[in-house]
Amino acid sequence: MNKFQRIREVIIAFLIILFSIILIANPDDGHVTIAAVLSTTMILAGLRQLFYYFTMARHMVGGMRILFRALITLDFGLLTFTVVDIPRFYVLLYLLVVHAFSGFIGILRGLEAKRFGSPSWRLIVLYGATVIILTIFCLIYVKSANMLVYYYCASLISSALVRLRTAFRKSAIVYIQ
């Protein structure tokens, strides 16, 4: 990464942490905020795909489907933006089930890593188990939207920390003639 890219990563990480703190401080309308973030993400993703089509995928055999996907994503993003009153309970349940599944996959991967003799298998299993435990905890308190907001914020902060770590990591390769 060059200096500009490192600075950009640090700024994005701090913005994410700031957003999480604000969300934790005002959790009551948290699920609405999360929905707004999701729709914004979809709109941005649609625009990004359009950019991807015009700069890259138009050269590709079968690249036209990227264009269609970009338009559909953009359309869904705009639609989601107009729908605020989603039945909260179902959204929460869906998010939690998906999360529990990712934890289960994490444990399976960890066990496979153990089979390969990788020293990192304990960390992977621990991650998977933590995700499942947290999901069960959230399911117990599923009626409380605040709990999910806290959980969402914790995930955001951890992703911001990973960005920070990446920004400060040495990544250049040395060439010795």
Added chain:
Amino acid sequence: MNIDFHYYATYCAALLAGYTPEESLDICYSAQLVDLCSRTFLGKLKAPLSAATTQLQLELMECRTDMTGLQDITRIWASFHFLPADLYAVKEHCSKRYLNKYRLICGPNGDLLADTVNLAKNKGLQAAGIAMHILADTWAHRYFAGTPSLVINNTDYHFFELITEDGVVQERPVSFRHNPSAADDPKKGIYINSVSQNSENSIMNLGHGRAGHLPDYSFIRYKYLPAWGDFDEILKDNPSDFRHAFCQMIYALKYLRGEYELFEKDRYDEEAVSSFSDELHRILNKRQTDACEDWKALALHLDGHEPEPFDLTRYEEEYLSAEPEKKGSTFLGRFFQAAMAQKSMVTNKIFHSGNLLAGFSVDFDRKGFRGIEDFKQLIQYIKD
């Protein structure tokens, strides 16, 4: 290519180039190790992780495809398995972003191949083995890039195997399945490939994943539409490509032994195989996914005895029991240094072509040491 070519065929090529059976075994061991030297393997040995020459499926599934993650993937796969044919390739009316990926398409006889073989000169049998792996893969993996890319590496339903029956060439559509634990079935024309993913940088779009293991089988001829090819069909003739790879390996190994002053691209030692040309043709065209037994038989014919089977743990104890300052002199230590030198060289060439897909490269001579610590041991290795 698989163990049959990287281990047994490389052993035969080394013998034909004039190496002793013991030296040939070290060369082919190193050539095969390139497909197994993952971070998991290095972690077990507490060896420098920067020496990784491959990534296990599990490691790939776990790695992040952010900027640094992609650069790490590209360094490994472009340096050891998909050596770019032309870092300055021209394609009109396209963005720089597209061009950067397009220029990483692998192919034989590029400038980087000559750089790779020259880098291995006077650097021992481990470096020679690594160079032979890379050389052979430039033939098998041509038309695919060692970086995740939908727009370069994708394939679609237009994929046919050419089968000769009773002297008549027939086209059979290839059926791809996505079950990674299943085996290919050449009899029925069913092969395993990676799942179609519309994300540009998905790990499923790395190298020849979308074409399954077809590029690795010597017997197969197929035609398809590569994503980058402007709807022009490509015919991949593996028996011919693998024969070229074998003859070029013999020539390159003779150069490394000092038989020639210069390494010339596009040069093949056909003469060395003339006495068993029909047998070579038979091995390369036999419809089988594992040709180890046939290559072993050829080695027996050439040398009088078969090479011992590949054993990943063969040199582990030597490395683990060596004093820290002497690890670099062990077999695996030399292999790791040669691997890092190769990665460092390819990354540097890609970086200086104005392409950042493999990340940043710092010239030690101009800027000193400003990079990953693991590479410090290269200073001594290059001087030796």
